[in-house]
Amino acid sequence: MSDRSLGNGRLLITCPDQPGIVAAISDFLHQHGANIIHSAQHTNDPEGGRFFMRIVFSISSYPDKFYQVKEEFLPIAEHFDMEWSLEREDRKKSVAIFISKEDHCLTELLWRWRSGELPIHISCVISNHTTLKNVVESYEIPFYHIPIEKNAKPEAENKILRTLEQYPIDFLVLARYMQILSPDFVAHYPAKIINIHHSFLPAFIGANPYRQAFERGVKLIGATAHYVTNDLDEGPIIEQDVLRVNHQYNANDLKITGRNAEKIALARAVTWHAEDRVIVDDNKTIVFL
Known part of the structure; x- marks a missing residue:
């Protein structure tokens, strides 16, 4: 598959709210050559609450690189105690x-x-x-x-x-x-x-x-x-x-x-x-x- 092929992924996250979540995710996607297209987040309680996030990103060498991202995201998810899903946007x-x-x-x-x-x-x-x-x-x-x-x-x-x-x-x-x-x-x-x-x-x-x-x-x-x-x-x-x-x-x-x-x-x-x-x-x- 050509390196110029592009596809989008959708990442949903739920975890205990704490500093550094957004930075860690953004840095991870950047290191894998992904471009964030849309990002939205919400905290249900600023003190000790839950953090929710949805990110849509594009990535080259799709879908091979997508599955690499999905596999290598696991350490971050475990570090922040995340419930998460990462889906291909083109999969109905x-x-x-x-x-x-x-x-x-x-x-x-x-x-x-x-x-x-x-x-x-x-x-x-x-x-x-x-x-x-x-x-x-x-x-x-x-x-x-x-x-x-x-x-x-x-x-x-x-x-x-x-x-x-x-x-x-x-x-x-x-x-x-x-x-x-x-x-x-x-x-x-x-x-x-x-x-x-x-x-x-x-x-x-x-x-x-x-x-x-x-x-x-x-x-x-x-x-x-x-x-x-x-x-x-x-x-x-x-x-x-x-x-x-x-x-x-x-x-x-x-x-x-x-x-x-x-x-x-x-x-x-x-x-x-x-x-x-x-x-x-x-x-x-x-x-x-």
């Missing part, structure tokens, strides 16, 4: 989308993916219904129907996991998948399952949020994209969106408005996760935009 993350019957979030993701706006590879779509099978297969994406029978959820989840083993899945997207995942399933993909909740969390948790919103006479309809944890609808929030409504809206009008907020918030969250812009900090997130 592999995604599995979970759906039920509603199509608005799915079709938004499919449209953005086909138009090149979503930097992902959609490996497959899994659904507990066949309602949207033709829609998915029209995009030439594998579709798997795995129903969730009463009292047989463990068997269904095991079948899903076996299905996902066929692909190099990086993360999952629940695009209105109307099932609660078990703790055992979630443990296979920690901070790698993105859900869209049709409400501006933490308000209106659980079922029928639009009926709850209507009964409260809300003036804003929201949607929340978050990581899935074992606590229902309480995982770290990645993105939220709101649209204004008024007293003339009935419960169905609120639902229609909410769908627009849902698909926008979910698409943003998927994009930001795919671009390595999100770091989980306990039950919050740091999102570098």
